[in-house]
Amino acid sequence: ATPMSVMVGVGKAAEAGVLIRNGEALQTASKLSAMVLDKTGTITLGQPKVTEIVLVDGGLEEDVLSLAASLESGSEHPLAQSIVESAKERGISVEQVESFSAIAGHGVSGTVGEHDLLFGNERLMDKHGISLGDYVAKSQAMAARAQTPMYFSIDGKLAAIIAVEDPIKEDSILAINRLKEDGIRIVMLTGDNRETAKAVAARVGIDEYYAEVLPGQKSEKISELQASGEIVGMTGDGINDAPALALANVGFAVGTGTDVAIESADITLMRGSLHGLADAIEVSRATMTNIK
Ligand code: ADP
Numbered sequence: 001a002t003p004m005s006v007m008v009g010v011g012k013a014a015e016a017g018v019l020i021r022n023g024e025a026l027q028t029a030s031k032l033s034a035m036v037l038d039k040t041g042t043i044t045l046g047q048p049k050v051t052e053i054v055l056v057d058g059g060l061e062e063d064v065l066s067l068a069a070s071l072e073s074g075s076e077h078p079l080a081q082s083i084v085e086s087a088k089e090r091g092i093s094v095e096q097v098e099s100f101s102a103i104a105g106h107g108v109s110g111t112v113g114e115h116d117l118l119f120g121n122e123r124l125m126d127k128h129g130i131s132l133g134d135y136v137a138k139s140q141a142m143a144a145r146a147q148t149p150m151y152f153s154i155d156g157k158l159a160a161i162i163a164v165e166d167p168i169k170e171d172s173i174l175a176i177n178r179l180k181e182d183g184i185r186i187v188m189l190t191g192d193n194r195e196t197a198k199a200v201a202a203r204v205g206i207d208e209y210y211a212e213v214l215p216g217q218k219s220e221k222i223s224e225l226q227a228s229g230e231i232v233g234m235t236g237d238g239i240n241d242a243p244a245l246a247l248a249n250v251g252f253a254v255g256t257g258t259d260v261a262i263e264s265a266d267i268t269l270m271r272g273s274l275h276g277l278a279d280a281i282e283v284s285r286a287t288m289t290n291i292k
């Protein structure tokens, strides 16, 4: 394409709220054969809300939520924010956390008062030898309803399951359908658990997904697809998406996401809607076929 036609294409995309950093990205977008989508904050809103609390040994929901929120006040993860917010909404006090530590792809640990606390997924509980018994089945049932259940342990013993739900963006289903009609292979990647990933993928019409992907493994998936001959787009919003965004043939950042993601990407979806992906690909194809 001529520099002039590329400029026109970049301008057209901008009108649709799709910010293309350079002409090369616009040209490569026409050749994409696969699109990798992060789940949380990309397909979903990235604003999880607490939906259910299951207590293991009775006691008071308020007491458990107070400890969990105190622990999570040390974390900036969206899951942590949902727990802290839920406690605040219910007027539950949040205490100081000590020896706080976050383990990527697992969860968090710390001490509140005299209690040693752990909060996260099955992998975190396994790592600390906390037995989950029948609660694995209970948690899988919650996950099958597209919720993200997390285990909370107090002093080495499972105390509760707290589940959150992150709503799917209103237009994700239609936007994903448009990509499919454009002949693009769609792959969803998430750090979330298998059952939740399966439920969300089914709701938005995605057949191919990889769950429980550790931060750092996302870019490996991009390399694998490239090695198999695909020209790969990656769309994400988080810090842990940045390496994959940089490695992809074209990286798309969700405009409502983190600065690190935006800086690592070639294209920014200013409106946060996945329709921007098909907009970019369609403008790019028109640019490349009209003027050679
Ligand atoms: P993603 O953001 O794609 O869900 P992460 O790697 O950040 O991926 O998280 C993977 C899983 O680790 C989460 O689904 C959750 O079970 C657990 N986890 C991570 N951070 C926290 C946290 N602050 N509190 C509780 N659980 C967490």
Ligand code: MG
Pocket: 038, 039, 040, 041, 042, 236, 237, 238
């Ligand atoms: Mg995300």
